[in-house]
Amino acid sequence: MKPVVILGSGLAGISVVRELRKLDAARPVIIVTLDDGGFYSKPNLSNALASGKSAVQLALTPREGLAAQLKAEIRPHTRVTHLLPAESAIETDGGRIEYEKLVLALGAQPLRLPIEGDGAAAVLAVNNLADYAVFRDRLEGRQRVAILGAGLIGCEFANDLRIAGIEVDVFDLAPQPLGRLLPPRAAEFFRRKLEAAGVRFHFDTSIARIDRLGDGFRLTDKQGGSHAADLVLSAVGLKPETTLAQAAGLKVGRGIVVDRRLASADFPEVFALGDCAEVGGAGGLVLPFVLPIMAAARALAKTLAGTPTDVAYPAMPVVVKTPACPTAVCPPPAGVQGAWREEPTADGVKALFEDAAGRPVGFALTGSAAAERQALGASMPAWL
């Protein structure tokens, strides 16, 4: 019997196999990954300093244990070079593999800003445990970190570094933090809380060049302002990994386009989920978060085990891991017309996004309001 082949050993790839094993113990499974093939929790990367964990301690299950647990063959440090869906096969730098079903769980790549200067190449981005180990290594003995991007990941790292007593400057072109997630008053509240924790924000500011200066860096913004840092971390967003799929003729939009069964339109034996996937047909949902991945993994495992199952997404609030300002956001479904209504709470802001009929369809909760996340989340309309 040809195996189910999983490309990627992130949360998406591993969760599919974990769920599949609850339904089918015997099916041969091969996991191919560029990583070392162990399991770690990516969300823990941006609060590891606060929880006192080193990169080594973040590795939850090493490869051998994981392979035994999942009854799967894991091929680490292996690059997939071509998908050959017409032949039900893939090519890797370690040889060709034929599959019965193929699952693309290839994740997303950090975006890079075009930056001039001889320091630009030393800018770090943290999108997996190996990146994080490099980051922690370079952080050793350093005092001052510059973060490019005040989105979710940038703000989480900023808060975490402050907890460890490191100076942090955060730069963003936008006028506020968490630009795509928070309406203005909630954003203002969030900014003040993080500033009170010592984070220095520089909004409406984009970094044009980074030059080496001694054993650190000098950052120059487009207005000509100059800023010093020992280390520069980029957190300006992610781009779903679509290059292999596109080269193989699979339909690609922002992510790899799959239907609600997580199957590709042209090759029904090829599935995608996680950060690389665009779910629900062209123009569908790209949701690079844990909860959608767990929902997709459960549905896909059933399909792989012989019961075709559509994925259903309830509304899934995202918790922003910034202890200085507890925050939860549940973005309104794409394309829904409406407006934010923001109201202050004891020590926070509760913002509801109301559709044209006045029904709440999304929310952003900061400070004391964040405690309402679960109750409010359950009352939001489903996403898919």
Added chain:
Amino acid sequence: MKKYMCIVCGYVYDEVAGDPEHGIAAGTRWEDIPGSWSCPDCGVAKADFEMVAV
């Protein structure tokens, strides 16, 4: 009393300690936690926990 670990983020639910911040009293057994409870750290469901040896 047993312990259960979130397979996503590693959070450990300890029956002895419960999760009082989220309405689960100390001493609450795993079976008695409502299915609507979710991981306080990462939000995944109760079903995404596994029992761990103490």
